[in-house]
Structure formats: C-alpha cells, structure tokens
Amino acid sequence: MALTQIFPSGWEILNTRMxxxxxxxxxxxxxxxxxxxxxxxxxxxxxxxxxxxxxVLLNAAYAGKYYMPAVYCEAMYNHAINALLKGEWVExxx
Numbered sequence: 001m002a003l004t005q006i007f008p009s010g011w012e013i014l015n016t017r018m019x020x021x022x023x024x025x026x027x028x029x030x031x032x033x034x035x036x037x038x039x040x041x042x043x044x045x046x047x048x049x050x051x052x053x054x055x056v057l058l059n060a061a062y063a064g065k066y067y068m069p070a071v072y073c074e075a076m077y078n079h080a081i082n083a084l085l086k087g088e089w090v091e092x093x094x
Contacts, residue, residue: 040056
C-alpha cells in the first residue's frame with residue numbers, strides 16, 4: 001500500500017528519525033517512509049483483516065487558516081483498491 005499525506009505550507013513536519021525519537025509516537029511498522037518538506041509517503045504491507053496506524057509529528061509554525069489536503073492510500077499494483085479522506089479547512093490559533 002502507498003499512503004500519501006500532504007500538509008499545509010505553514011506547518012513543519014518533524015522528522016522523528018532525525019531527533020532520535022522514532023519510537024516516541026505509536027506508528028505501525030512500515031516497509032519504507034519518505035519524509036519530505038511538505039509531505040510524507042508511507043509504503044506498507046497490509047494483510048487482509050489487519051489495521052495499521054501512522055502518526056506524523058507536526059509543528060504549526062504560523063497561526064492562520066489552512067487547507068489540509070486530502071489523504072490518499074492505494075494498492076501499489078492495483079489502483080482499483082484505494083481510499084480517500086477528503087481535505088478540510090483547519091484553523092491554527094496562538
């Protein structure tokens with residue numbers, strides 16, 4: 001499975017691998033995780049009947065109203081298997 005999470009430009013993704021806190025947040029095991037400036041790609045196997053959960057540590061650098069883009073997950077070799085969590089507006093206060 002390939003999970004794509006994109007975050008608003010006013011937010012910072014904190015790479016827990018870089019600060020030695022990879023195990024601090026409960027995330028399921030993944031095959032590979034690609035953390036970029038504005039998005040996280042997570043690739044994982046998902047046996048039938050199993051559930052996984054992935055956490056991303058974020059820092060809202062600036063107050064304001066932001067659009068949180070959709071979260072998308074699909075099977076890597078069968079695009080008919082997919083899920084989409086629609087985007088929404090979020091407000092970051094001081």
